[in-house]
Amino acid sequence: MxxxxxxxxxxxxxxxxxxxxxxxxxxxxxxxxxxxxxxxxxxxxxxxxxxxxxxxxxxxxxxxxxxxxxxxxxxxxxxxxxxxxxxxxxxxxxxxxxxHATEQVLKVERILSDLELERKSKEPKEDSESDDE
The missing domain is CATH 3.30.300.20 (K homology (KH) domain)
Known part of the structure; x- marks a missing residue:
């Protein structure tokens, strides 16, 4: 062996x-x-x-x-x-x-950042709608 x-x-x-x-x-x-x-x-x-x-x-x-x-x-x-x-x-x-691991990490971080921005952009609209009620 x-x-x-x-x-x-x-x-x-x-x-x-x-x-x-x-x-x-x-x-x-x-x-x-x-x-x-x-x-x-x-x-x-x-x-x-x-x-x-x-x-x-x-x-x-x-x-x-x-x-x-x-x-x-x-x-x-x-x-x-x-x-x-x-x-x-x-x-x-x-x-x-x-x-390629570094590239993959940067890609995942970019996707997560985009999702966070998208989530934040939807939150204020929901808050303003609840204020009208």
């Missing part, structure tokens, strides 16, 4: 890699990335040899595609930075993905 590893260790390494990539985006990227790019999460298997990096890009769809392309092109450079900063036995191979 394959060793599943310690879940706490994996979670700790995921957080450290997330923070290190964020540092690289702030200090190491020479040219600015399109849109506002944040590292949403990092997911790794128990062997810590690969990392799926989910990034959130606030901007247009074109900005998302371009940011993802640039990050994937510079993945080796980011891996080297992680290797120097964290001094891990194996530096994980990075693969970047767009995190």
């Amino acid at each position: 394959k060793n599943m590893g310690d879940g706490r260790r994996v979670a700790r390494v995921e957080r450290e890699i997330q923070a290190t990539i964020a540092q690289f985006l702030i200090r190491g990227f020479k040219s600015p990335l399109p849109g506002l790019v944040t590292v949403a999460s990092v997911k790794m298997p128990a062997d810590l040899r690969a990392a799926k990096v989910y990034v959130s890009v606030l901007g247009s769809d074109k900005d998302q595609e371009l940011a993802l392309e640039l990050l994937q092109e510079r993945a080796f450079e980011i891996q080297n930075f992680i290797g120097k900063e964290l001094k891990m036995r194996y530096c994980p191979k990075l693969t970047f993905y767009v995190d």
Whole structure:
């Protein structure tokens, strides 16, 4: 049976890699990335040899595609930075993905806000009708 590893260790390494990539985006990227790019999460298997990096890009769809392309092109450079900063036995191979969770949260918040505005717009009419009676 394959060793599943310690879940706490994996979670700790995921957080450290997330923070290190964020540092690289702030200090190491020479040219600015399109849109506002944040590292949403990092997911790794128990062997810590690969990392799926989910990034959130606030901007247009074109900005998302371009940011993802640039990050994937510079993945080796980011891996080297992680290797120097964290001094891990194996530096994980990075693969970047767009995190759609942030978009979904914003969409739900927008819907809830619209519903609240609609509810508030109906309330005064009901109150004024009851005053007439």
